[in-house]
Amino acid sequence: MTEPDRDHSPTASPAPSRPGTTIELERVTKVYGAGALAVQALSPISVTLAPGQAVSVVGPSGCGKSTLMRLIAGLEAPSSGTIRVGGRPVAGPLEDLGIVFQRDLLLDWRDVLGNVLLPAEIKGLAPAAARRRAAGLLAELGVERFAGHYPWQLSGGMRQRVAIARALLPSPTLMFLDEPFSALDAMTRDQMNVLLQQVQSAEHVTTLLITHSILEAVFVADRVLVMSGRPGTLLDDIAVDFPRPRRLSLRETPEFSAIVRRIREQFVRTGDLVG
Amino acid sequence: MTALPEGRPEGRLDEPRAPATGGLGLRTRRAATNLFPPLLSAVIGLGLWEGLVRWFAVPSYVLPPPSQVVLELVGEWQYLLTELGWTVLAAAIGVAIAISLGILAGAAIALSPTVDRMLTSWLVVIHAIPKVVIAPLFLIWFGFGVQSEVFFVVTFTFFPVVVATITGLKSADPDVLQLVRSMGATRQQVLRKIMFPSALPIILSGVKLSVSLAPVGAVIGEFVASNQGLGHLLIRAVGDMDTALAFAAVTLFSVFGVLLWRAAEYVEGRLLPWHPSQRGDFKPGQK
Ligand SMILES: Nc1ncnc2c1ncn2[C@@H]1O[C@H](COP(=O)(O)OP(=O)(O)OP(=O)(O)O)[C@@H](O)[C@H]1O
Ligand SMILES: [Mg+2]
Numbered sequence: 073m074t075e076p077d078r079d080h081s082p083t084a085s086p087a088p089s090r091p092g093t094t095i096e097l098e099r100v101t102k103v104y105g106a107g108a109l110a111v112q113a114l115s116p117i118s119v120t121l122a123p124g125q126a127v128s129v130v131g132p133s134g135c136g137k138s139t140l141m142r143l144i145a146g147l148e149a150p151s152s153g154t155i156r157v158g159g160r161p162v163a164g165p166l167e168d169l170g171i172v173f174q175r176d177l178l179l180d181w182r183d184v185l186g187n188v189l190l191p192a193e194i195k196g197l198a199p200a201a202a203r204r205r206a207a208g209l210l211a212e213l214g215v216e217r218f219a220g221h222y223p224w225q226l227s228g229g230m231r232q233r234v235a236i237a238r239a240l241l242p243s244p245t246l247m248f249l250d251e252p253f254s255a256l257d258a259m260t261r262d263q264m265n266v267l268l269q270q271v272q273s274a275e276h277v278t279t280l281l282i283t284h285s286i287l288e289a290v291f292v293a294d295r296v297l298v299m300s301g302r303p304g305t306l307l308d309d310i311a312v313d314f315p316r317p318r319r320l321s322l323r324e325t326p327e328f329s330a331i332v333r334r335i336r337e338q339f340v341r342t343g344d345l346v347g
Numbered sequence: 348m349t350a351l352p353e354g355r356p357e358g359r360l361d362e363p364r365a366p367a368t369g370g371l372g373l374r375t376r377r378a379a380t381n382l383f384p385p386l387l388s389a390v391i392g393l394g395l396w397e398g399l400v401r402w403f404a405v406p407s408y409v410l411p412p413p414s415q416v417v418l419e420l421v422g423e424w425q426y427l428l429t430e431l432g433w434t435v436l437a438a439a440i441g442v443a444i445a446i447s448l449g450i451l452a453g454a455a456i457a458l459s460p461t462v463d464r465m466l467t468s469w470l471v472v473i474h475a476i477p478k479v480v481i482a483p484l485f486l487i488w489f490g491f492g493v494q495s496e497v498f499f500v501v502t503f504t505f506f507p508v509v510v511a512t513i514t515g516l517k518s519a520d521p522d523v524l525q526l527v528r529s530m531g532a533t534r535q536q537v538l539r540k541i542m543f544p545s546a547l548p549i550i551l552s553g554v555k556l557s558v559s560l561a562p563v564g565a566v567i568g569e570f571v572a573s574n575q576g577l578g579h580l581l582i583r584a585v586g587d588m589d590t591a592l593a594f595a596a597v598t599l600f601s602v603f604g605v606l607l608w609r610a611a612e613y614v615e616g617r618l619l620p621w622h623p624s625q626r627g628d629f630k631p632g633q634k
Binding site for chain 1: 520522523525526527528529530531532536540541544545547619620621622623626
């Protein structure tokens with residue numbers, strides 16, 4: 073895929089001091105509620121994510137994956153422990169972050185381009201540069217011809233592509249995706265995996281992908297974090313260093329299968345999956 | 348076959364949904380077949396009315412035949428249109444004020460819990476008063492003339508807009524709100540870019556209701572506190588036992604009401620091309 077103007081055009085990011093994007097968690101826990109109703113969502117988690125890394129998080133439902141993401145994103149505060157992003161403790165919602173959720177959350181009354189430009193309007197970025205950036209991203213995600221279409225005219229997969237473009241518009245150094253493809257059919261999901269992996273490498277964005285699909289987790293990531301059932305903690309931490317760009321046929325290789333099996337066995341051992 | 352965007356084989360994954368577009372010939376033919384049944388029933392209904400009135404020799408001050416109403420419309424068109432003009436004027440000014448005030452009040456109530464607690468019970472109480480009953484009071488408060496009428500139209504058409512605005516502003520998708528806050532949106536940006544646009548369909552349905560109530564409010568106002576307008580004309584025609592003229596006024600009034608509704612629907616379609624209620628004949632590429 074070619075992205076003609078990415079290298080020349082200034083990105084639409086709020087340029088001064090882009091902090092590094094190392095993410096460090098130190099014995100982070102989260103408890104919801106208090107007293108008898110308290111739910112421990114996370115038991116102490118310590119982990120460091122390197123800049124530009126694509127990290128997947130897999131774990132059984134309710135183990136605290138979304139909670140972990142919200143804590144790092146600064147949308148909630150941890151009950152104990154510290155989170156540092158780019159060396160600084162997280163004190164509020166991260167500015168330098170694009171988020172994609174399971175629901176695409178596109179605005180029905182804006183066309184595709186208008187949706188992608190939303191963060192630029194909110195952050196007050198230069199319109200011309202933002203438009204160039206949007207055009208580049210839409211091309212990268214294969215939806216450039218639908219810039220003038222409205223969300224209702226698009227399929228689920230295309231809508232999610234637009235949501236990814238919107239998240240990446242301000243050129244964040246971090247991108248978090250919380251089960252972005254779980255509402256899509258298997259074939260579209262495979263396409264999206266290939267695409268996400270491409271875009272992630274092209275944008276050098278530190279990526280945190282939360283998913284229930286072990287295949288997806290391994291295919292997209294440089295590193296897979298495996299979480300136990302609630303209260304969630306790290307069961308395993310697996311480096312995945314297949315070269316990029318990756319093709320779907322990678323999933324049929326023995327090396328890939330070995331990693332998938334290793335993760336599945338963790339869940340069988342903890343009783344979250346039946347062997 | 349619907350027009351797919353150029354250069355894409357049909358049936359590929361991730362094809363955008365092409366909206367239905369009919370050819371012009373098909374559309375006019377469909378319009379003709381759609382129009383035929385109501386036309387036929389109108390002709391039969393009016394014919395029966397005319398025939399029965401003549402057959403039983405009903406005096407025209409009791410029930411004039413449609414032909415006489417038409418003659419009245421043709422003969423008195425200047426008088427009728429002038430009075431209609433006054434009604435339209437009062438209705439338009441009144442509903443414009445009601446819409447502006449209604450949106451402001453609705454927004455204040457939806458956005459501020461304090462204003463909500465202060466204003467809402469007042470609004471509920473005032474709304475519970477049957478407006479027609481207090482119409483004569485407007486004569487005392489605002490005097491005889493168009494200003495009384497306008498005030499009456501305002502009270503008559505205010506509430507649908509307030510209620511719709513409150514509901515609309517409170518129904519924005521909470522996940523979307525969280526998303527734009529995480530982008531760093533200010534309160535004002537959230538209001539302008541998310542809450543107001545997503546409220547617009549609901550606000551407009553309230554506005555439509557108000558607009559359709561406005562002429563009714565104006566006529567009631569004219570019954571009581573004006574010597575102009577269709578309402579006043581009606582009172583006079585009935586006093587003179589000129590029932591055909593009254594029917595002519597009512598006919599004109601109905602036509603005006605239908606046109607007003609159509610106009611409101613047109614504006615709605617222009618403002619909400621993206622809304623499910625409007626998508627039917629929307630084509631991509633037109634904005
Ligand atoms: N706002 C909240 N208040 C109270 N409890 C919460 C809240 N959010 C999450 N929890 C609890 O914390 C636990 C972890 O929730 P979380 O949403 O992080 O799980 P998850 O791993 O994302 O699950 P899933 O895979 O189903 O999305 C759950 O038991 C949930 O009930
Ligand atoms: Mg979750």
